Every structure is written in structure tokens, then in C-alpha cells.
Amino acid sequence: MGTTSLVATGGSLIAGGVVAVVTIVGLVNAQTSASGQSPTDVSQPVSIDYGTTN
Amino acid sequence: MTRGRVLLPRVWALVLALLMLGPALAPGYVLSYDMVWVPDLALRGDFLGLGSGLPRAVPSDAVVAVLDEIIPGMVLQKLMLLGVLVLGGIGAARLTDPSSLAARLVAVTLYQWNPFVAERLVIGHWPVLIAYAALPWVIEGARDWRRSGRIPARLWFLVPLASLSASAGLTTAIALVAFALVPLGNRALRRWVAVALLLAAANAPWLVAGLLHASTALTDPDGARLFGLRGEGSLPAPLAALGLGGIWNAEVVPGSRTSPLAWVALVGVLVLVVGGIGELGRRFGRRDTLALACCWGVGWGLAVLTWALPDQMAWLVGHVPGAGLLRDGSRILALCAPLLAAAGGYGAARLLSRLPEAARPGLVIVLVLLPVATMPDAAFGISGRLSAAQYPEDFSQARSVIDDQVDAGADGDVLLLPFSSYRQPEWNDGHKVLDPVGRFLAPDFVASDELLVSGRRVAGEDPLVREVTAVLARSTPDARAAGLADLGIGFVVTEVAAGPAPEVTGTTLLGGPDLLVQQLSRPSEAAVPSSWSVAVFGAWLAFASLLLGGLLDAARGLARHGPRRPRAPARDELSTDTAK
Numbered sequence: 001m002g003t004t005s006l007v008a009t010g011g012s013l014i015a016g017g018v019v020a021v022v023t024i025v026g027l028v029n030a031q032t033s034a035s036g037q038s039p040t041d042v043s044q045p046v047s048i049d050y051g052t053t054n
Numbered sequence: 055m056t057r058g059r060v061l062l063p064r065v066w067a068l069v070l071a072l073l074m075l076g077p078a079l080a081p082g083y084v085l086s087y088d089m090v091w092v093p094d095l096a097l098r099g100d101f102l103g104l105g106s107g108l109p110r111a112v113p114s115d116a117v118v119a120v121l122d123e124i125i126p127g128m129v130l131q132k133l134m135l136l137g138v139l140v141l142g143g144i145g146a147a148r149l150t151d152p153s154s155l156a157a158r159l160v161a162v163t164l165y166q167w168n169p170f171v172a173e174r175l176v177i178g179h180w181p182v183l184i185a186y187a188a189l190p191w192v193i194e195g196a197r198d199w200r201r202s203g204r205i206p207a208r209l210w211f212l213v214p215l216a217s218l219s220a221s222a223g224l225t226t227a228i229a230l231v232a233f234a235l236v237p238l239g240n241r242a243l244r245r246w247v248a249v250a251l252l253l254a255a256a257n258a259p260w261l262v263a264g265l266l267h268a269s270t271a272l273t274d275p276d277g278a279r280l281f282g283l284r285g286e287g288s289l290p291a292p293l294a295a296l297g298l299g300g301i302w303n304a305e306v307v308p309g310s311r312t313s314p315l316a317w318v319a320l321v322g323v324l325v326l327v328v329g330g331i332g333e334l335g336r337r338f339g340r341r342d343t344l345a346l347a348c349c350w351g352v353g354w355g356l357a358v359l360t361w362a363l364p365d366q367m368a369w370l371v372g373h374v375p376g377a378g379l380l381r382d383g384s385r386i387l388a389l390c391a392p393l394l395a396a397a398g399g400y401g402a403a404r405l406l407s408r409l410p411e412a413a414r415p416g417l418v419i420v421l422v423l424l425p426v427a428t429m430p431d432a433a434f435g436i437s438g439r440l441s442a443a444q445y446p447e448d449f450s451q452a453r454s455v456i457d458d459q460v461d462a463g464a465d466g467d468v469l470l471l472p473f474s475s476y477r478q479p480e481w482n483d484g485h486k487v488l489d490p491v492g493r494f495l496a497p498d499f500v501a502s503d504e505l506l507v508s509g510r511r512v513a514g515e516d517p518l519v520r521e522v523t524a525v526l527a528r529s530t531p532d533a534r535a536a537g538l539a540d541l542g543i544g545f546v547v548t549e550v551a552a553g554p555a556p557e558v559t560g561t562t563l564l565g566g567p568d569l570l571v572q573q574l575s576r577p578s579e580a581a582v583p584s585s586w587s588v589a590v591f592g593a594w595l596a597f598a599s600l601l602l603g604g605l606l607d608a609a610r611g612l613a614r615h616g617p618r619r620p621r622a623p624a625r626d627e628l629s630t631d632t633a634k
Contacts, residue, residue, distance in 0.1 A: 009413040016416030023423045026430030027073075030310070030437055048476040048486060050087070050505040050512075051177075051303030053280055 063158040067143030070166045070426075071136055074175075076434035079132055082442025085487040087306070087476075089178025091131040092445070095119040096496035103263025103590050104582050107503060107516030108271060113259035113597060114181045114218040115493070134180060138187040139166050145190030149392055150399025151337065156406055156418045157399035164323065165190075165395040167425040169286070169299030169311055170387055172432040176306035176439045178488075179385065185222035186388040188212050189229055193392055196233035197342060205248065207611055210604025214256040214597055220264065220379050223257040225388050228352055232345040255600045258593035264376060266586050267515075273378030274513040275368035277505070282360035282367060283383035287312030289320065291361040295354055297323055298391060300361075300384040302507075305486075306439070308431045319428035326421070327394055330401025338396060346393040353389030356380060443482040448566035449494045455563040455571055456495055456545055466544015466577030468492060468499040471555035473526055475502045479551065491547055491569070500543065526556045535559040535574050542580040546572045 078084045083091050097119040103109040122130050146165030151157035174183050195209040213230060217223035234249050236242045254261070264271060281302045286294040289311075294300035297320040299311055310316065335343040360367050360383030371378045380386070402421045406414050431437040456468070470491050478486050492499030500522055503514025518541065525537030535558045538546065545563075548555045548570040560572030 005410040005412065008410055009416070012409060012413035012416030012420075014416070016419035019420045019423050019427050023427040023430065026310075026427055027433045030431035031434050047474050047506055048478050049509065050476055050486075050507050051305050052508050053302055054284055054286075054304040054307075 059152070059155045059158060062155060063147035063162050064140075064144050066159050066422075067140045067147070067162050067166060070143060070163065071139035073426075073433050074139060074167065074172070074436070075135055075440065077438065078135060078435040078440040078442060080442040081128065082444050083128060084131060084135065084440050085443055085482050085490055086176055086440055086485055087178040087303075088488050089180055090488050090490045090493050091118070091127050092490065092494045093122075093127045093450075095122055095127060095493055098496070098498045099582065100498045102594060103259055103266070104586060105498060105516075106500075106518035107514070108267050109220075109260050109263035111219070112263050113594075116259070116594075117218060134184070135175075138180070138183045139171070142166060142171075142183075142187030142190070145187065145194070146392070146395035147399075148194060149190050149338070149396040151333070151403045154399070154403035154406070156414070156421065157403040159418070159422045160326065160402040161395040161399035163422055163425045164326075164398045165391055167429065167432060168391070168394075169294075169297065169301075169308065169429065170384070170391065171298075172308050172429065172436050173299070173301040173303075173306045173384075176436050177301065177303060179219075181218035181222045182225070182385055182388065184218055185216040185225045186391065188216035188226065189388065189392055190395075192216060192226055192229050193233050193342075193346075196230050199234050200236060200245075205252070207604055207607035209252070210607060211601050212604070213252055214601045214604075217256045217260075220257075220260045220376075221382070221385050223253075223260065224379060225386065227253045227257070228389060229349055229392075232348045233342065252600070255596040258596045259590075262589050262593035266589060268375050270515045270517055271375035271378070272373065273371045273381065273515060275372035276510060277378065277512045278360065278367040278371045278381040279364045280507045280510065280512060281382045282364050283357045284361070287316055288314075289316050292354075292358050293320060295357045295384065295387055295390075296320060298387050298394070300357065300387070302382065302384070308429055308436060310429045310431050315428040319425060322424045322428070323394060323398060326398040326401035326405070328401070329404050330397040330399065333400040333404055334397045337400065346396060349389040350393040353386050356386045357383045359383075438483075439485065441483050441485070443485075445490075445494065446481055446566075446568040448564065448568035449491070451566060452491070452547060452564055452569045452571045453495050456497065456547075459545075459563065459573060460497060464544055464573065465579060466497070466539070466574065467542055467580070468495055468497050468545045468547055469522065469538060469543045470499055470501040471546060471548040471558075472553050473502045473523065473555070474552075475505055477549065477552055479549075489549070491549060495547065497545070500541075531557040531559040539574045539577045542578045544574055544577040546574065548572075 095115065095118050097116060099105065101112065101116040101119060103112045118130065125133070143162040143166040146161045147158040150161040171183065191208065192212055195206045195212060198206045199209065213226060216226040230253065231249060234245065236245055283291045283295055283300045284302050285291045286299045286307055289299070291300050297316070299316070301307060360380065367381065371381050406417055409417060435441055470489050475488060476486050477489050478484055489501050492501050500518055503516050503519050505512040521541055522538065525534055525541065528534050528537055534556060538558065546558045546560055550568055550570055558572060560574045562570065562572055564571035
């Protein structure tokens with residue numbers, strides 16, 4: 001295996017590992033900070049907005 | 055094709071679906087914006103298209119009402135949600151490089167884990183998602199039809215199943231036309247007629263009901279301005295649409311879409327698609343690649359038009375009956391997904407083929423997980439926005455007392471109060487949902503069809519709703535009750551916790567903590583013109599024949615030959631094998 005192949009293999013494995021870890025951390029993190037994103041404003045019981053444009 | 059290349063994409067599709075739905079699969083009903091499911095949806099005239107308003111939930115509600123006689127509503131909803139994601143992903147895998155497992159896994163992730171799916175799940179547009187899931191299968195069926203000259207049995211039921219709402223039907227129709235039609239010529243005429251007949255029958259329930267309501271089919275121009283394609287975070291609308299995002303409602307957009315991660319996701323998708331488009335053209339066939347590109351162009355083009363020309367769109371929906379179909383700009387982006395998944399898969403295979411074999415596994419992980427890593431908050435019920443709720447006991451009691459009165463000969467529609475479209479009940483974890491009371495009960499119901507978006511009112515189209523609004527503005531409960539009875543209202547159901555509602559004089563059938571059910575005396579009988587009934591019956595006959603005939607034919611074929619396997623790669627396809 002040449003140097004280029006070794007670098008490519010190493011880089012690919014590192015990249016794969018990083019993305020896998022980032023994915024798992026992201027999944028966990030997104031859930032722990034999810035409550036603030038949930039549309040749970042019940043202070044307006046009547047005429048509730050269908051949505052909000054940005 | 056090896057067993058792993060067939061099986062692993064299916065397993066991956068199931069894993070992603072379970073991850074995305076999470077708590078939504080727990081016992082209970084997922085009630086989110088326009089997604090309202092109940093234990094036993096009763097079939098009624100309005101669901102067939104005989105109501106006073108535009109047939110927005112035709113034929114989806116009626117199909118559910120029939121199916122939940124066999125499968126309980128809760129189970130049916132879970133099957134639908136899971137089926138939509140899994141079958142969509144598996145279908146996408148079949149569009150891409152059959153010789154590369156990595157390509158197939160990438161296609162599954164691209165098709166299942168994207169903003170379109172996450173946003174439409176939260177806003178509850180499940181008929182659109184069924185059409186989205188069916189697209190790869192419709193495309194495959196249409197290609198088979200074009201090649202063999204004989205319509206595959208699965209198209210008979212797939213096309214109506216993927217046309218459970220007007221916008222779903224439009225999406226499916228564009229894809230079918232793009233792939234099934236052949237250039238005009240002597241033999242082409244029969245194909246064109248067959249495609250037209252198939253689409254007409256599959257879309258007959260909402261088409262006929264829509265034509266019957268043509269006089270009220272103009273929608274509020276403000277809706278077009280509000281529901282057009284939008285940017286997400288720092289992504290401008292046209293770029294958001296490239297990655298299948300851009301829904302108008304910021305409340306249903308995953309938080310990650312407003313972060314730099316959205317840019318990473320977009321660049322990743324574009325690199326794969328651009329890298330794979332050439333190979334797609336060679337392997338998928340130029341004609342079919344052109345069809346995929348046409349679908350993409352129509353989807354992206356129409357979506358971007360709603361952003362670029364809001365005033366012109368507003369004029370269109372305000373002057374052309376039925377044009378309101380196009381006002382929700384990003385809904386049509388479903389048409390872009392097959393190209394992204396197919397070309398993205400080929401792009402992944404091409405990228406991997408350039409690496410030494412030992413380096414491929416790492417990159418496979420990167421490519422397959424990239425959509426998940428850049429939108430992690432689509433997991434676990436889109437970060438808890440989709441969850442399962444139980445209806446309060448009052449709902450069952452309300453249905454029971456009204457059913458008793460109807461059995462005893464009482465007549466009339468149900469009026470839902472407070473007279474507003476959406477609720478945000480605590481028992482639904484505070485999630486917004488279209489007032490579910492009407493669907494829980496058995497008779498036809500009248501609910502407000504006015505929408506509030508960012509505090510701006512979007513008028514509905516139902517003339518009966520306007521009349522009810524005028525009656526509710528009367529000064530006394532007696533006057534309101536008399537006026538409502540004249541409009542054919544037999545029952546008034548008030549959701550107590552949803553806020554103040556106008557009082558109406560009537561006999562109290564139930565006074566629970568959640569619902570107040572009153573019966574009005576002597577409601578007028580609502581007359582539906584017999585010509586309407588005949589037309590709607592004909593439409594449903596065509597739709598049901600197609601659906602049932604196709605299912606029976608497919609079941610017969612399955613019993614005879616076993617399940618159909620994906621097309622094996624041709625010899626020349628194997629020569630560029632990658633990452634197996």
C-alpha cells in the first residue's frame with residue numbers, strides 16, 4: 001500500500017469516525033435542548049396561529 | 055444483486071424511520087397541525103365531497119374511515135407513518151446504482167432524512183408524504199409500463215393511493231406523465247389516453263367534488279403571499295429548496311435548519327448530485343434521467359415561483375378556481391427528491407470508486423450519515439414535536455351521547471366552538487392541532503376554516519362558515535340557536551378549555567370538564583342536489599375500482615410469482631462496481 005493510499009485510508013477512517021461521533025452527539029444534544037423548540041405556548045387559547053412565517 | 059445489497063437498505067430505512075418517529079410510535083394518536091387521527095373515523099357525506107366547503111380532505115378522510123373499520127385508527131396511523139418513511143427509503147434505493155450498497159444506503163438517507171419529510175411530518179400533511187413515498191414506486195411502475203407496453207398491476211393501486219389529496223394527486227400525476235408517456239406517434243395515442251384515464255380515475259373524488267364547488271374555489275390571495283416558499287435561517291429560499299427545505303411555517307422547521315449545518319447539508323447534497331448526474335444519465339437511461347430532471351425542474355421551479363412572484367401568485371389564486379393548490383410553495387418539492395436520491399447515490403458510488411478499497415468504509419460512513427449529522431433534531435419525533443396523545447374521556451362520551459340522539463332520529467350537523475380552526479390542548483403536550491373534535495364525532499361538522507398566520511387572517515372559502523359566523527354574532531343565545539338550527543346545525547360542541555365561546559341555547563347532553571355538548575331543536579334539513587350525489591358516486595366508483603382492482607391483481611400476481619425483486623444490474627453496470 002503506497003503512502004497516498006495510507007493517507008487516504010487514514011483520513012477516510014478518521015472522517016468516518018468523526019462524523020459518526022458528531023451524529024451521535026448531535027442526536028443526543030438535539031433531544032436535550034428540544035423543549036424550547038416545541039410550540040407549547042398555551043397562553044393564547046383562542047385564535048391560535050396556524051403558523052409563523054420568518 | 056447480493057442479499058446484503060437488497061436487505062441492508064431495507065434495514066437502514068427501518069432504522070431511520072424508527073429513529074425519526076421515536077415517541078410518535080408510542081400508544082396514542084399523533085396530533086400535529088393538520089394531522090388528525092381518531093379511534094374510529096366515521097364515514098360521512100362531507101368526506102365524500104358533498105360538504106359545503108372545498109374538498110380539502112377528499113379522499114384521504116374517507117379512505118381512513120373505511121380502513122379503520124378493519125384496522126383500529128391508532129394502529130393504522132402508526133402503520134402509515136412507519137410505512138411512508140420505510141417504503142419511501144426502500145423505493146429510493148431502487149432508483150440508484152443497483153451494484154453499489156453504499157449508493158443504495160446514501161439514497162435511503164437522502165430520501166428519508168431531509169427537511170421536506172421532517173417539516174411535512176410536523177405540519178401533518180400525511181397524504182403528501184404518502185405521495186412522496188410512492189414516487190419512486192410510481193416512477194418504477196411507469197418505466198415498466200413504457201418498456202413493456204402493459205400497465206403494471208401495482209400502478210392501479212399506487213396512483214390512487216398516492217392521490218389522497220389534490221396536491222398529492224398533482225405530484226403523482228406529474229411524475230407519471232414524465233415517465234409513462236412516449237413521444238406522440240401512432241402507438242402513443244393509446245398510451246396518452248390510458249395515462250389520462252388512470253389519472254382521472256385516481257383523482258376523481260377530489261376533482262369531481264372540486265368542480266362541484268367551483269363557485270367557491272377561489273382562495274384568499276393573502277394565503278399565497280404567506281404560504282410561499284421561504285428561506286431557512288441564512289439559506290435563501292431558492293437554496294433552501296435545493297435541499298428540499300423552505301416551508302412557510304417557521305414553527306415546523308427543525309432548529310438545525312437555521313444553523314450553519316444547513317449549509318453543510320446543502321453542499322454535501324450538491325456535491326453528490328453533481329458528481330452522480332453523469333453516471334445516472336448513463337445507467338438510468340437518458341430518457342428517464344431527463345424525466346427525473348423534468349420532475350425536479352417542475353418541483354423546484356414552481357416552488358421558487360411562489361417566492362419570487364408572490365403578488366402574481368396571489369392574483370392567480372384569487373382569480374383562477376383551484377389555483378390555490380399551488381399556494382403552499384414547498385409542498386411541490388416532493389418532485390425534486392427522486393433525482394436527488396438517485397443522482398446522490400450514483401455520486402457516492404463514483405466518489406468511493408476513486409478511493410483505495412481500504413479507505414472506502416470511512417467515507418461510506420461519512421456519506422450515509424451526513425444528512426443525519428446535519429439535521430440531528432429530526433430524530434425522536436422531530437425532537438418531541440411528534441408525540442402520541444390520548445384523547446380525554448369526554449371525547450368518547452360526546453360521541454356516545456350524539457350517536458344515541460342520531461339513532462333516536464335526531465338530525466343536523468355538529469358545530470364546533472370556539473369558532474376557530476386550531477387548538478393547542480394541554481393533553482396534546484401543548485402541540486397545535488386542527489380542532490380534532492369534529493373528526494372524533496360521527497355526524498358532519500362545521501368548523502371555522504379561517505387561518506391565522508403570524509397574526510394575519512387568511513379567509514376560508516366555505517360559504518356555510520360565513521353564514522355561521524354571522525349567526526354567532528347575534529346578540530342572544532336564543533337568536534344564535536335559532537339561526538344555527540336554520541342552517542342545519544343540530545348539535546353544538548364547545549371545547550371548554552379552548553377559551554371563551556358564544557353561548558347558545560340548547561339541551562345539554564354532556565357537561566364534562568373538556569366538552570359541552572348541546573342539542574338544538576328542529577334543525578333544518580340540509581339538501582344535497584341529487585346531481586351532486588350521482589356525480590360524486592361515479593367518482594368514488596372509479597377511484598375504488600382502481601384501488602381494489604389493483605390490489606387484487608397485485609395480490610394474485612404475488613401469490614403466483616412471489617415478491618418482485620429489484621431489477622438486477624446489467625453486465626455493463628457491474629463493470630463499474632463500487633464499494634460492494
